[in-house]
Amino acid sequence: MNNLKKDTFTQVKSFQEKLLGLKKSLLWWVTAELTERCNFNCRHCYINRPAGDQLARQQELKTEEWKEFLQEAASLGCLTVRFTGGEPLLREDFEEIYQFTRRLGMRVSLSTNASLITSPLAALFKKIPPLEEIEITIYGLSERTYEEVTRVVGSYQAMQAGLAYLRENKIRFSLRGIVLPATLPELDRFKKWAQEMDASGAPPALVFSLDLRARRDSEQRNQEIARLRLPPEKYVQLIAQERELYNQTMKEFVHRFLGPRGTKLFTCGAGQGIAALDSYGQLQPCLLLRHPRLVYPWRQERNLKKAMMDFFPSLREMEAENDEYLKKCARCFISGLCEQCPARSWMESGTLDTPIDYYCQVAHAQARQLGLLSPGEKGWQVKDWSRRLKKVENLLTSGVK
Amino acid sequence: MKVDLSKKYIPSPDIVVRHIEGETIIIPITAGIGDLEDALFTLNPTGLAVWEKLDGQNSVADIIEALLKEYTASPGQIERDVLGLLEELYQKKLIVEVD
Numbered sequence: 001m002n003n004l005k006k007d008t009f010t011q012v013k014s015f016q017e018k019l020l021g022l023k024k025s026l027l028w029w030v031t032a033e034l035t036e037r038c039n040f041n042c043r044h045c046y047i048n049r050p051a052g053d054q055l056a057r058q059q060e061l062k063t064e065e066w067k068e069f070l071q072e073a074a075s076l077g078c079l080t081v082r083f084t085g086g087e088p089l090l091r092e093d094f095e096e097i098y099q100f101t102r103r104l105g106m107r108v109s110l111s112t113n114a115s116l117i118t119s120p121l122a123a124l125f126k127k128i129p130p131l132e133e134i135e136i137t138i139y140g141l142s143e144r145t146y147e148e149v150t151r152v153v154g155s156y157q158a159m160q161a162g163l164a165y166l167r168e169n170k171i172r173f174s175l176r177g178i179v180l181p182a183t184l185p186e187l188d189r190f191k192k193w194a195q196e197m198d199a200s201g202a203p204p205a206l207v208f209s210l211d212l213r214a215r216r217d218s219e220q221r222n223q224e225i226a227r228l229r230l231p232p233e234k235y236v237q238l239i240a241q242e243r244e245l246y247n248q249t250m251k252e253f254v255h256r257f258l259g260p261r262g263t264k265l266f267t268c269g270a271g272q273g274i275a276a277l278d279s280y281g282q283l284q285p286c287l288l289l290r291h292p293r294l295v296y297p298w299r300q301e302r303n304l305k306k307a308m309m310d311f312f313p314s315l316r317e318m319e320a321e322n323d324e325y326l327k328k329c330a331r332c333f334i335s336g337l338c339e340q341c342p343a344r345s346w347m348e349s350g351t352l353d354t355p356i357d358y359y360c361q362v363a364h365a366q367a368r369q370l371g372l373l374s375p376g377e378k379g380w381q382v383k384d385w386s387r388r389l390k391k392v393e394n395l396l397t398s399g400v401k
Numbered sequence: 402m403k404v405d406l407s408k409k410y411i412p413s414p415d416i417v418v419r420h421i422e423g424e425t426i427i428i429p430i431t432a433g434i435g436d437l438e439d440a441l442f443t444l445n446p447t448g449l450a451v452w453e454k455l456d457g458q459n460s461v462a463d464i465i466e467a468l469l470k471e472y473t474a475s476p477g478q479i480e481r482d483v484l485g486l487l488e489e490l491y492q493k494k495l496i497v498e499v500d
Contacts, residue, residue, distance in 0.1 A: 025422060077421040105417035105428040107439075129432050131439055 026308050027076040031276035031287050032069070034094070035060055035086040036215075040113055040150040042139065043221075044180055044228050046211040046347070051090055060279045061299065063093040067100050069277055072304045074104040080132065082109040084287070086279070089116035095124060107131035113139075114162035114173075115155055122165035134166065134173040138204075141186040141193060148182050163197070174198060176205035179238065180228050187238075203242075208235055209339055212347040214290050232361040236369050250370060251396040257336035258372075258389055260380075263319050263326060265342050265352055267335075271312030275304070285312050288343035291352060320353035329355050333385035334372060338363035371395065404461060404487040410496045411457040418452075425449050427495055434494045442495065447472075451486055457499045461487060 037056055038048040049056050061069070070081065081101050088094060089112055101108055108130040125134070136159075140146035143156040150156075166173050175194040177183065183190065187206075194204035210229050212222045230238070240246045261267045271285030281299025284290060294315055296307040320326055329335055339359040342352040349356075367373040372388050382388065404410070412418065415431040427442040429435045435442065444452055450471065454464045461483065468479050490496045 074419070079421070102430055103417060105419045105426070105430075127431055 025077055025273055027073060027078045027273055027275065027304070029080045029082070029274045030070075030073045030078055031082045031084060031274075032066065032088075032097075033084050033086070033276060033278045033287065034066070034088040034091045034097070035279050037090050038085060038087040038113075039090060039115060040087070040139075040152050040155055042149055042151070042178075043224050044149070044178065044210050046214045046225070048086060051087075056279070060091075061277075061281050063096060065281065065299065066093075066097050068302065069298065069304065070097070070101050070104060070106070072302075074106055076305060076308065079106055080109060081106050082111065084111040087113055087116065089121070095121065098124070098130075099128060102128050102130070109133075109135065111135045111137070112162075113137055113150075113155075113159060114166070115158035117162035117165050119165050122169040122171055125166070125171045126169040129171075134171060136163070136173050136175050137207075138175050138177050138190070138194065140183050141190045145182050145186060149178070149180060167197075170199075172199060174202065174205070176207060178207045179230065180210075181230075184230075206238075208239060211288065211344060214288060214347055216347065216350060226358070229358060232358070232365040235362050236365040239366070240369060247396050251393060253336065254370070254372075254389055254393050254396065258333060259336070259385070260331050260333050261329065261335040263330050264316075265318040265320050266316045268341060270343075271308075271315060275308065275312070283307050285315060286343060288341075289346065291342070291346045294342070294352075318352070322351065322353040322355075324355055325353040328360075328378070328380045329353075332363075332379035333382055333389070334363050334367040334379035337366045404484055404491055406462045406465075406484075407460055409457050409460050409499045410455050410487065410491070411499050412452070412455060413495055413497050416495055425452070429495075442493070448486060451483055455496060 033047075035056070036047050036049045037051050037053055038045070039051045040048070041050070042048065073081065083094075083098070088110065091097070098108060098110075109132040110130060112134065114134075114136045138146075138159070139149040140156075146156040146159070147153060163173075175197060177187070177190050177194065179187065191203060191206075195201055198204070208230060210225050212225055229235075266285075268286070270289060274286065276284045276287040277298060278284060278290070278295075281297070282290070283296040283298040283304070285294065289295075296311045298304065298307065301307075320330060329338070329340060332338070338356075339362070340356045344356060344359070345352050345354045348354065364373060364379065367379060368375060371392050372385075373379065373382070379385075412427075413434065415429065415434050417428045417430060419426045419428060425444040425448075427444065429440070450468065451464060454467060459467070465476075465480050465483050468483065469476055472479060474482075487496065491498075
């Protein structure tokens with residue numbers, strides 16, 4: 001006979017709380033890149049293919065394959081699925097896949113441009129809530145700017161209509177803005193507008209970092225993207241604009257993430273409890289990393305558990321081999337400020353361990369701004385980095401910076 | 402509304418029950434289930450023992466009788482606790498009455 005323990009018959013938790021408890025588990029978050037196709041044609045995009053690309057469409061995973069993958073993810077304990085693209089709402093079976101996911105007991109995070117949100121879709125989100133804010137990327141505040149970026153006439157009105165359907169149905173969403181030469185003059189007004197649009201009054205997320213083409217499919221497109229990147233000093237000036245918030249964030253960041261990264265290729269959480277399935281059935285350790293040797297052929301193997309237990313952990317043992325990387329990045333104490341990673345190295349140079357000049361410049365500009373480096377100093381040359389980190393941490397704590 | 406000893410209840414069709422890392426979790430699917438949008442509900446082993454008997458065949462009285470054979474608590478305490486749990490679940494619309 002057992003004792004009756006009534007005090008904790010039931011307990012109410014938020015998904016967020018539960019997720020925190022799961023972060024050491026085999027799989028707690030998956031990204032499903034439903035399609036690389038998009039109804040917009042943004043110059044800066046790292047992945048988009050034309051909406052009418054029939055070859056891409058034919059090669060995409062079928063509805064039943066997505067269901068099988070999602071079922072497997074749920075069986076491993078996954079709580080959150082992020083649908084992204086391309087534009088995920090281009091998939092005609094989106095509603096079916098969405099409902100299937102929610103009925104498996106997983107919450108949904110949706111990244112979209114909002115232009116394909118219809119009244120019935122908003123009504124579905126009202127009836128079966130995604131449980132996470134819909135993340136909407138905005139490409140400009142005015143119609144002119146917006147369509148200069150998307151290169152699709154009518155896209156601005158379509159986005160506005162989508163937002164209106166969400167607001168009518170009281171669906172929670174968050175906005176994020178892309179910082180480009182075209183959107184820069186509108187940035188302050190955009191922040192104000194986005195904050196008014198957000199029911200919680202939260203400021204919008206801003207994307208400053210532009211990745212090159214993830215499929216390494218066009219040198220011309222890469223050159224275009226590189227031209228759209230902000231100069232490093234401007235980049236740093238903008239991210240540090242909200243001084244108090246920036247100092248608060250950086251205090252924690254300096255304490256937790258700065259210091260030499262060493263020779264291991266992976267210093268992030270790629271493949272540890274998270275995974276991303278691309279449109280064609282290749283399982284990636286993160287959404288960005290598409291190096292052919294580092295993806296798991298889920299469509300052929302149909303074994304997510306094996307990928308999480310064997311394949312991804314084996315990747316995490318990989319060591320950098322590039323001499324320049326070993327001399328610089330591996331020893332650089334400000335590498336936590338640098339966006340260089342195996343995925344971006346692959347996009348930029350076709351290898352996993354090549355230093356990326358642009359991100360190196362941004363990291364050094366930020367380190368100078370924080371007082372971690374003097375002009376001309378390099379992060380891999382500094383011997384007393386530990387003392388410098390402590391000093392800056394103290395300054396940020398006392399609010400001097 | 403009070404849960405009735407003579408009535409039978411089943412889990413709502415608008416929820417999903419998942420077992421993750423040894424924990425039983427009730428996840429609302431449709432809006433209006435539970436109190437909060439971003440909430441899930443966990444059951445302890447005793448709560449789970451009650452939950453598993455909500456098959457539409459057992460009345461609440463049958464569930465209490467079955468628990469009397471499994472647990473050492475007094476009949477009065479078991480009845481109070483089971484009714485308390487079922488009322489909480491019913492108010493949150495996590496269970497529904499069957500005809």
